[in-house]
Amino acid sequence: MSKNTDWISWNPSTGCTKISTGCKNCYAERMARRLQAMGQPKYSDGFKLTIHEDILDMPLKLKKSKHIFVNSMSDLFHKDMPLEFIQKVFDVMNKAYWHKFQILTKRDDILLKYSQSLNWSDNIWMGVSVENKDYSYRIDSLKKTDAKIKFICFEPLLGELNNLNLDGIDWAVLGGESGMGARPIKEEWVIDIKNQCGKNNVAFFFKQWGGKNKKESGNILQGQKWEQFPDDIIELKFDL
Numbered sequence: 582m583s584k585n586t587d588w589i590s591w592n593p594s595t596g597c598t599k600i601s602t603g604c605k606n607c608y609a610e611r612m613a614r615r616l617q618a619m620g621q622p623k624y625s626d627g628f629k630l631t632i633h634e635d636i637l638d639m640p641l642k643l644k645k646s647k648h649i650f651v652n653s654m655s656d657l658f659h660k661d662m663p664l665e666f667i668q669k670v671f672d673v674m675n676k677a678y679w680h681k682f683q684i685l686t687k688r689d690d691i692l693l694k695y696s697q698s699l700n701w702s703d704n705i706w707m708g709v710s711v712e713n714k715d716y717s718y719r720i721d722s723l724k725k726t727d728a729k730i731k732f733i734c735f736e737p738l739l740g741e742l743n744n745l746n747l748d749g750i751d752w753a754v755l756g757g758e759s760g761m762g763a764r765p766i767k768e769e770w771v772i773d774i775k776n777q778c779g780k781n782n783v784a785f786f787f788k789q790w791g792g793k794n795k796k797e798s799g800n801i802l803q804g805q806k807w808e809q810f811p812d813d814i815i816e817l818k819f820d821l
Contacts, residue, residue, distance in 0.1 A: 757791025
């Protein structure tokens with residue numbers, strides 16, 4: 582992704598377990614195994630859920646504003662993650678107000694369960710993964726949280742998603758699966774979601790077509806790149 586702000590990842594925990602169709606070819610699991618083989622200390626347990634208290638304060642040390650993806654190598658709302666640790670992560674995000682934090686989960690039930698126990702400052706963007714229609718219920722859980730910016734990650738997109746209820750959603754990020762064994766994505770699925778976003782004033786970001794060689798496949802949809810952010814839509818609303 583790209584915009585004026587620098588993008589980085591912050592992994593106060595690593596490791597996860599598979600819970601749905603989109604997890605089949607998990608890139609984070611592949612990366613964790615590779616880092617374990619290279620002798621990286623954080624990945625000595627491979628892809629087993631591991632908490633890293635020692636890097637909790639990392640965002641506070643970064644004085645320049647950044648867009649930070651939280652737990653690209655894990656799921657903050659994993660069933661084995663203590664609420665107390667999640668609250669510590671949120672406390673850091675609350676204090677580091679000059680950054681924007683992006684959290685993504687497939688565990689909408691735990692997200693909703695803990696939502697009222699967390700401090701949702703304006704700089705925290707919360708999202709759920711929806712890979713096909715079987716998991717569209719995650720959107721309903723997301724809407725019930727107190728997050729100020731709510732987004733859906735349709736990645737990897739594995740099927741069509743018609744008639745989505747996007748009320749209260751600020752952003753949609755969409756992409757095809759990449760790497761060996763990547764499952765196919767259809768252009769009509771992508772166009773349909775893009776059009777639904779347009780009708781509902783939801784920012785739309787198309788990351789990639791994916792496939793074995795994602796760089797070669799690119800991210801051109803209908804002759805152009807689609808890289809909108811929630812800020813763009815918010816500014817548009819104020820301009821009306």
